Amino acid sequence: MPEVEIRRPFCCEYRYMARFSPLTRMAQVFTTPHSPEDFLRLVNPLSSSRQLRGIVTEVIPETEDSATIRFHPGRGWHAHEAGQWARIGVEIDGVRQWRSYSLTTAGGEDPAITVTAIGAISEALVRNTKPGDVLFLAPPQGDFVLPEHPRPLLMITAGSGLTPVMSMIRTLVRRRADADVQLLHSSRTLDGSLFRDELQELADLDHGLTVKHWITSEQGRIDLSGTKDLDAAVPDWRERATYVCGPTEMINEAEALWKAAAREHQLVIERFAPVILPGAGGAGGHVTFEKSDKEVDADGDTTLLEAGEDVGVVMPSGCRMGICQSCLVPLVAGQVRDLRTGEVHGEEGQLVQTCVSTAAGPVHLDV
Ligand SMILES: Cc1cc2nc3c(=O)[nH]c(=O)nc-3n(C[C@H](O)[C@H](O)[C@H](O)COP(=O)(O)OP(=O)(O)OC[C@H]3O[C@@H](n4cnc5c(N)ncnc54)[C@H](O)[C@@H]3O)c2cc1C
Ligand code: FES
Known part of the structure; x- marks a missing residue:
């Protein structure tokens, strides 16, 4: 434990401490100039009121x-x-x-x-x-969650897109007698398939889970641009509430297919990466991060978030795909391009979603 100098507080510190409970005040007398929390953190690294x-x-x-x-x-x-x-x-x-x-x-x-x-x-x-x-x-969030009422489910996943669905399967199977889940999971090889043994064990229990592996190195990718692959793998797919998580192409195709089948209300999707308009990037520009006193030339494929991080700016961020708004930074000057739409915009003081925006010429950000 590092050495800590213990001294009596100054009178202005007593006034500050009067805002706290008697117990906290007593602890502060003994721990000032460090807070009781500083001492707690030495023994418990989870103790911080500021950062979870x-x-x-x-x-x-x-x-x-x-x-x-x-x-x-x-x-x-x-x-x-x-x-x-x-x-x-x-x-x-x-x-x-x-x-x-x-x-x-x-x-x-x-x-x-x-x-x-x-x-x-x-x-x-x-x-x-x-x-x-x-x-x-940061606390859990997201609305890719199980329906309130049990119903036949179809999960279509690829690669690491299996992760949220694995939580759903672990929640349902074993615990709900009425579980009826068809999982169609795509991976490059069977050996490289996530949770393979556990899924097999759960399927063997006969508690309402059927697992179908789709191995792309042998079968090619699942083609959701038509119904052929789906009809063969899960013939009653139209009757099931369907959850899809995987690469952008798979999700885009699923959205179009479920719409064409007038079943879009039965489809729930989760993306791990933003939907970028092809060719939306433009030429980029010179970006100045004013508070951090850093600048960089960024091309049209590099988001303002990545450009800042590349030069060591502490950029706020969250999902990194345009859904959570954690990355907003005020624009001081210049224009930015939204990679999802290709739209160029910029007014002083406007909040820029840096994870899906690139520079459109010289840009100054207040970060
Ligand atoms: C809601 C949500 C949930 C996520 N859950 C998981 C999870 O359970 N497990 C997991 O490994 N990742 C998950 N991701 C992706 C994760 O947040 C990171 O993007 C990923 O780990 C890559 O980060 P990186 O810094 O290593 O690479 P980066 O250099 O930041 O990313 C490299 C590139 O890969 C793209 N990318 C991100 N995820 C994937 C993917 N799964 N397949 C192909 N390309 C991808 C990114 O858009 C980026 O262009 C999730 C993302 C979101 C938004
Ligand atoms: S980090 Fe979530 S919207 Fe940009």
Whole structure:
């Protein structure tokens, strides 16, 4: 434990302390100039009123490229519903980086995430996380959740898109006698398929789960541009409430197919990446981050969020795909392009969604 100088508080500090409970005031007399919280944090890393944290309890390798990280969240967390996700922050080279991950345990249980290494942050989470590490957290959110009333369900997933659906399956199967879930999961190889053994065990229990693997290295991708593949795999798909999570192309095709079948009200989707208008990027521009005193040339494919992070600006962020609004930053000058629509806009003081916007010429941001 580091040495801490203990001194009596000054009179202005007594006035400040009068706002707190007698117990807190007593603790502050003994702990000033540090707060009681500073001492608590030495023994309990989850203790912080400012930033929700969790402590890693277990790391389970899943495939060559993925791992499940279980953690125990501190004060401020609330139980997740099956299918929800949370923002997870990790410190890499002294910079706190945030990404979103679906919570894979059954609804209400101590949470876990299952991360597939595809970029710098997920790679660090999969390869370097160990029990005892502290994760920064934001509470669970998202509306990709189970319907209120039990009904026949169809889950179509690919790769790491299985994660929110795994939470739903763990919540339903074993616990609900009326569960009726068809899972059609696509992966490149059977060996590289997430949760394969557990899914097989659950299916063998005969508790209402049927698992169908679609192996793209042998069968090609599931073609949802027509009904042929679906009719063969799940003939009664039109009668089922359907949850789809996977690559953008799969989700886009599912939306069109369910619409054509007049079943769009039965389809619930979850995206892990924003829908970008092809060719929307433009030429980019020079970006100045005024408060951080940093600047960079960003091309038309680099979002303002990525451009800032690349030069070490602490950028606010959340989902990184245009749904949560956590990344808003005031525009000081210049114009930005929305990658989802290609629209160029910019008025001084306007809040820019930096995760889906690029520079359209010189841009000054108030961050
Ligand atoms: C609501 C939500 C839930 C998510 N749940 C999970 C999860 O349970 N497990 C998980 O591993 N990831 C999940 N992600 C993706 C995750 O947040 C990160 O985007 C991912 O780990 C890549 O981060 P990175 O920093 O390593 O790579 P980056 O360098 O940030 O990303 C590399 C590129 O990969 C794209 N990308 C993101 N996810 C995928 C994907 N699954 N397949 C293909 N390309 C992708 C990104 O859009 C980006 O263009 C989720 C994302 C969202 C928005
Ligand atoms: S980070 Fe969620 S909208 Fe930009």
